[in-house]
Amino acid sequence: MTLTERLARVELLLLDVDGVLTDGRVVIDDEGVETKAFDVTDGHGLKLLQRAGVEVGFVTGRRSRVVEHRARELGVTEVHQRVRNKLEVVREILGRRCLAPDRVAYVGDDLVDLPVITQVGVGITVADAPEYVRERALWVTSRPGGRGAVREVCEAILRARGAWAEVTRKYFHPEPL
Numbered sequence: 001m002t003l004t005e006r007l008a009r010v011e012l013l014l015l016d017v018d019g020v021l022t023d024g025r026v027v028i029d030d031e032g033v034e035t036k037a038f039d040v041t042d043g044h045g046l047k048l049l050q051r052a053g054v055e056v057g058f059v060t061g062r063r064s065r066v067v068e069h070r071a072r073e074l075g076v077t078e079v080h081q082r083v084r085n086k087l088e089v090v091r092e093i094l095g096r097r098c099l100a101p102d103r104v105a106y107v108g109d110d111l112v113d114l115p116v117i118t119q120v121g122v123g124i125t126v127a128d129a130p131e132y133v134r135e136r137a138l139w140v141t142s143r144p145g146g147r148g149a150v151r152e153v154c155e156a157i158l159r160a161r162g163a164w165a166e167v168t169r170k171y172f173h174p175e176p177l
Contacts, residue, residue: 003139006122007160010054011103013046014078014090014116015150017060017067019109020126023146026062036066039146045154046074052163057093059086061112087115107153109133109145124153 018024022036029035046056057078058071064081071079080089086108094101102121106113109129117123117137125137128144141149158164 003122004160006102006138007105007157008162009103009121010105010157010161012055012057012078012093012097012099012105013049013153013157014057014059014093014104014106014120016086016106016108016110016113017058017064018062019129019145020107021058021070021146021150023144024109034064034066036064036070037146038070039148039151041148042146042150042154043070043074045151046076048167049154049157050075051167052158052161054157054161055097059083059089059093059106059116061086086112087119090116090120105153105157107141107150 015021021038021042027035050056055078056076058067058076059080060067061083062081067081078093083089094104101119104120105122105124106116106120107124108117109126110133114133114136117125122139123137124139124141125133126141126145126149134140141152143149143152158167
């Protein structure tokens with residue numbers, strides 16, 4: 001099966017956060033307040049994907065209020081933080097949603113993501129992931145984490161599903177003023 005055929009089957013996109021939705025840096029100020037930088041084009045890509053009926057979830061090892069805020073902004077309700085065993089959590093999500101692994105795409109960037117990357121239908125990593133992760137992923141994005149990699153994945157899924165034209169119609173063919 002080609003990558004495009006696999007992407008066309010995706011019903012759920014699961015994402016690691018640090019290193020995928022962000023560039024992996026964690027900034028903590030003198031008061032202990034954590035901040036992260038998210039790429040707005042990634043966020044818009046996730047909204048387009050949701051409009052096409054593809055669900056989105058976050059599975060991350062760290063816990064952060066910033067992630068809760070970002071998930072709320074994007075309408076992502078499947079949010080799992082402080083996860084020690086990502087494969088176990090993904091199994092639980094698939095069981096609850098009655099989804100087969102081949103209906104899932106997962107984007108991760110590090111060693112802890114490998115068990116999921118290698119067992120879902122479309123295991124993806126970002127351009128700046130370590131070599132041992134890139135070697136085992138089905139697809140390596142051309143963009144680094146936190147810098148448009150998620151948008152790249154979203155657009156590829158939309159195109160593979162034949163949904164790109166519909167979800168972008170209002171941008172390419174706006175109503176007259």
